[in-house]
Amino acid sequence: MHPAVHPAVGPAVHPAVLTRRLGNGLRLTVEPDAGPGRGLVAVALTVAAGGDHDPAGRHGTAHLVEHLMFPRGTDADPDSDRDGHIGRVEGAGGMCNAETHRDHTVFHTVAPADALPGILEGEARRLLEFAPSDAAVRTETEIIGEEIRGAVGGGRLWDTAYASLHPGSRDSYGTVAELRHATAAEALAFHRAHYTAGAMALTVVGDVEAAWVAERVAELFGGVPAGPARKSVTPAAAPAAPGSIPYAASGVALAHPLPDAVSERDAYLAHVVLAELLGRGRLSRAVRADARYRLTAASIHCGYYGQWLATAAPDLAMVLLGRAPGTAVGEAVDAWREILRETADAPPSDVEHRRAVNALLVNCHRHADSLTARAVAHGRAALLFPAEDAAGKDAPGKGAPGNGPDALPGQLARVTPAEVSAAARRLLTAPYGVTELVGGTQ
Amino acid sequence: MKRPSARSTLGNGLQVVAVEAPGAPLAEIRLVVPYALTDPREAPVRERLAARLGTASTTRDRQAVADRTADLGAELSTVVTVEQLLLSVSVLSEGLPGALELLGDLLVRPAYREDELPSPVRRSVAGHVPAAGPRTVLRRAVLTHAFGPHPLAAEPAPAPPSPVTADELYALHRRAVVPAGSVLLVMTGAAPDHVLQLVTEHLGPWTGGPSGLVLPPFRRAEPTPGRLALQHPGAGQALLLTAGPAAPSTDPGHAALHLARLVLGGHSSSRLTRRLRERHALAYAVSADLRENAAGSWLEIECAGAPGTADRMAAEVGDVLRELADDGPTPRETERVRRYAAGFTRFALATRAEEASALAGFVARGLDVDWLPEYAEALGAVTHSQVAEAAAGFLQPARTLTATIDDTATIDDTATADDTATADDQEGTAR
Numbered sequence A: 001m002h003p004a005v006h007p008a009v010g011p012a013v014h015p016a017v018l019t020r021r022l023g024n025g026l027r028l029t030v031e032p033d034a035g036p037g038r039g040l041v042a043v044a045l046t047v048a049a050g051g052d053h054d055p056a057g058r059h060g061t062a063h064l065v066e067h068l069m070f071p072r073g074t075d076a077d078p079d080s081d082r083d084g085h086i087g088r089v090e091g092a093g094g095m096c097n098a099e100t101h102r103d104h105t106v107f108h109t110v111a112p113a114d115a116l117p118g119i120l121e122g123e124a125r126r127l128l129e130f131a132p133s134d135a136a137v138r139t140e141t142e143i144i145g146e147e148i149r150g151a152v153g154g155g156r157l158w159d160t161a162y163a164s165l166h167p168g169s170r171d172s173y174g175t176v177a178e179l180r181h182a183t184a185a186e187a188l189a190f191h192r193a194h195y196t197a198g199a200m201a202l203t204v205v206g207d208v209e210a211a212w213v214a215e216r217v218a219e220l221f222g223g224v225p226a227g228p229a230r231k232s233v234t235p236a237a238a239p240a241a242p243g244s245i246p247y248a249a250s251g252v253a254l255a256h257p258l259p260d261a262v263s264e265r266d267a268y269l270a271h272v273v274l275a276e277l278l279g280r281g282r283l284s285r286a287v288r289a290d291a292r293y294r295l296t297a298a299s300i301h302c303g304y305y306g307q308w309l310a311t312a313a314p315d316l317a318m319v320l321l322g323r324a325p326g327t328a329v330g331e332a333v334d335a336w337r338e339i340l341r342e343t344a345d346a347p348p349s350d351v352e353h354r355r356a357v358n359a360l361l362v363n364c365h366r367h368a369d370s371l372t373a374r375a376v377a378h379g380r381a382a383l384l385f386p387a388e389d390a391a392g393k394d395a396p397g398k399g400a401p402g403n404g405p406d407a408l409p410g411q412l413a414r415v416t417p418a419e420v421s422a423a424a425r426r427l428l429t430a431p432y433g434v435t436e437l438v439g440g441t442q
Numbered sequence B: 001m002k003r004p005s006a007r008s009t010l011g012n013g014l015q016v017v018a019v020e021a022p023g024a025p026l027a028e029i030r031l032v033v034p035y036a037l038t039d040p041r042e043a044p045v046r047e048r049l050a051a052r053l054g055t056a057s058t059t060r061d062r063q064a065v066a067d068r069t070a071d072l073g074a075e076l077s078t079v080v081t082v083e084q085l086l087l088s089v090s091v092l093s094e095g096l097p098g099a100l101e102l103l104g105d106l107l108v109r110p111a112y113r114e115d116e117l118p119s120p121v122r123r124s125v126a127g128h129v130p131a132a133g134p135r136t137v138l139r140r141a142v143l144t145h146a147f148g149p150h151p152l153a154a155e156p157a158p159a160p161p162s163p164v165t166a167d168e169l170y171a172l173h174r175r176a177v178v179p180a181g182s183v184l185l186v187m188t189g190a191a192p193d194h195v196l197q198l199v200t201e202h203l204g205p206w207t208g209g210p211s212g213l214v215l216p217p218f219r220r221a222e223p224t225p226g227r228l229a230l231q232h233p234g235a236g237q238a239l240l241l242t243a244g245p246a247a248p249s250t251d252p253g254h255a256a257l258h259l260a261r262l263v264l265g266g267h268s269s270s271r272l273t274r275r276l277r278e279r280h281a282l283a284y285a286v287s288a289d290l291r292e293n294a295a296g297s298w299l300e301i302e303c304a305g306a307p308g309t310a311d312r313m314a315a316e317v318g319d320v321l322r323e324l325a326d327d328g329p330t331p332r333e334t335e336r337v338r339r340y341a342a343g344f345t346r347f348a349l350a351t352r353a354e355e356a357s358a359l360a361g362f363v364a365r366g367l368d369v370d371w372l373p374e375y376a377e378a379l380g381a382v383t384h385s386q387v388a389e390a391a392a393g394f395l396q397p398a399r400t401l402t403a404t405i406d407d408t409a410t411i412d413d414t415a416t417a418d419d420t421a422t423a424d425d426q427e428g429t430a431r
Helices: A060-066 A085-091 A115-126 A136-149 A155-163 A184-194 A210-221 A264-288 A329-345 A350-368 A373-382 A408-414 A418-427 B040-052 B062-072 B093-108 B134-147 B166-176 B193-205 B254-265 B271-280 B310-327 B331-347 B352-364 B371-381 B384-394
Strands: A019-020 A026-030 A040-047 A095-100 A105-112 A200-206 A243-246 A251-257 A296-303 A317-322 A435-438 B007-010 B013-022 B026-034 B075-079 B082-091 B183-188 B227-230 B238-243 B282-294 B296-305 B399-404
Touching: A019 A210, A026 A210, A026 A373, A026 B093, A026 B399, A040 A115, A040 A373, A040 B310, A060 A095, A060 A105, A060 A136, A060 A184, A085 A095, A085 A115, A095 B331, A105 A115, A105 B331, A115 A200, A115 A210, A136 A184, A136 B075, A136 B271, A136 B282, A136 B296, A155 A243, A155 A251, A155 A317, A184 A200, A184 A408, A200 A373, A243 B082, A251 A329, A264 A296, A264 A350, A264 A418, A264 B062, A296 A329, A317 A329, A329 A418, A329 A435, A350 A373, A350 A408, A350 A418, A350 B026, A350 B062, A350 B075, A350 B082, A373 A408, B007 B193, B013 B193, B013 B352, B026 B093, B026 B134, B040 B166, B040 B193, B062 B075, B062 B093, B075 B093, B082 B093, B082 B352, B093 B183, B093 B193, B134 B227, B134 B238, B134 B296, B183 B193, B183 B254, B183 B352, B227 B310, B238 B310, B254 B282, B254 B296, B254 B310, B254 B331, B254 B371, B254 B384, B271 B282, B271 B296, B296 B310, B310 B384, B310 B399, B331 B371, B331 B384, B352 B371
Parallel strands: A026 A200, A243 A435, B013 B183, B227 B399
Antiparallel strands: A019 A026, A040 A105, A040 A200, A095 A105, A251 A317, A251 A435, A296 A317, B007 B013, B026 B082, B026 B183, B075 B082, B238 B296, B238 B399, B282 B296
């Protein structure tokens, strides 16, 4: 009906990306993206250690170590010369934070570009001089307790759905009752085991000179102990019997496994397009058209916590179904499978497919416009999503990494309607988890 | 950073700003419409219009609008604040003309059909007002006690027995969604003059306004100080919220107050973070922000902790305020927050989407589109003694209302200030 715009799959023009591995195995990515007049730099340190690596009986150790990677100064005296890590970053005009995921932890900083020398020194210092005290462990444990209290106020829908697919799995926040027994020695042992050069990627994006960064990083981080990334135990999807949680409205949460984001990247992205396509109208139309009025609403969310390609750990798509009064859980699931079967049986039209891809492209470009997001995406690409043609290469190289942020638009545009249809068939045949949402109880 | 820009006011009164920002293959469009809730009885119609605006026109039904948006590679969203309606469009660059044409269609020829209204708007439980959560209860109490009765602090009106009608939506659209008094900002790689031509072509036919929908000023310019201690069984946590005096952003003393606020609680090395989070682990995060709208301006501290800790948090916050007011920040603290503020003015707007929203907000508040770089220069010129003066003047606990809400049965509802507030007779949101 309307002439479609050809999708802008081409990224903004960025100078060549420098990729390198230090002798100890640390992966370095530098993207000298000045951005017109920005004068900023973003640094991301990605470590292949997350909640899935927590020792038995110490749920939350990875999260605790993430907190301890921000050592304090002598904070009782505000005029002290001994700033903590955050104080030094903020004193240079920057800000920093970190996130602990299931399979990795990422520390990210953004600051004026002229602060980069100090930022890199700070990153190396907190890696090489990691020595928390028991008092710091106790304080951070209590702070994590407050963090959890605020974060889970709305319920544990995602973690419950994930556990319905992977019984026994736990979130990456931790359990304060277990962390209260943690010691500084345990945190140090975790750090030594997992924060090794081979398990890390350092990414610098912004108004920088790549050659200078590479030289300085080699000087500062060359002393990080070598060592490979330690694999966590990857649970295979093995759905448990349906469970239930209190929720605002009666419904069902279905947890569908996504393909492996590394070895089956094309199939993974086909699921992303499928979710967008369903969410763009097919679900709501199907709910309205259902002659049996089984559902009141339906939505699909791709990726753990709705973030796709944010982890290389087993990922999921969550489907939320609102149940009409009198509709049993099984009937709601049947209604969902009928919706899915429509796409499984016939690929979407080219127009519908292109519209879904277009919507994803806009989001990709907006996301890639953030220096911090670019730095994090490069770090994940280097450490978690190595492209097939680049995997294992340790030699210095130039050019955009195969799965970096600028590669994604092209990869999404290559997904075909037939692959989307295949993704729907895969969801229909693969095991999935079911959680009943008991309405009016939250 | 100052970007090339062009500014014009169309014949219909719409202020248009075109900002040139090469780089990402995107164009960002922001339309800011005055949309203050001046009468709580209008809240249901106001909310429904905001939810429906941009979804259909008389020439395109909902599906056609969604399809056209997708064909253009666009994403359209609407956000309502206490005083504005913000319509945002992100679109692949080549789709900009089409997006402006679509926007003009939706504004000039809106379609609100009653049969499209979802079930919630039919308000099956007439007269029912959903119970407010503890955060909302606390905010209503703070605003009412601090500044007196105001639309921001009013309870929502009970839902009338009849649903919102299409006629009500059309009437409010004609009155409120008008070009005069509104601001349209476009940020893209195209030349600003070309963008102005496109906007004139597609939004020139839009007419109406100004609506006059702006918040009335608070009854009191300065908050009434005191201590409110409320209970909310089942809250699951203790919450603290304060209202202290502040200066508006146009005031010459605002830059010094901004730096004093940063020392207090505006960043991770602040006094409040060191005291409440790092020393006592009372809260995961504690913030201090300068709030400002047409009603007034105030300094707000906010944090959440474990049940039963409200009084302790209030005491610690009071101590930190007192220390800063009495002794001022150290010279080193002033320099640190000055550098932090200089960096923040840059990286807070590091994406074009963030920058477009911020610049549109500046223009809508009557500021220049280049206000931020000029403000950054002002921050650099503030002296340490000026920051200390701002702290002494604005951070006094005796000038601050400190309110808490807790989840313990052991805490009495002891409002010690002038007009005792209770947890269920006030309303208001400031965000």
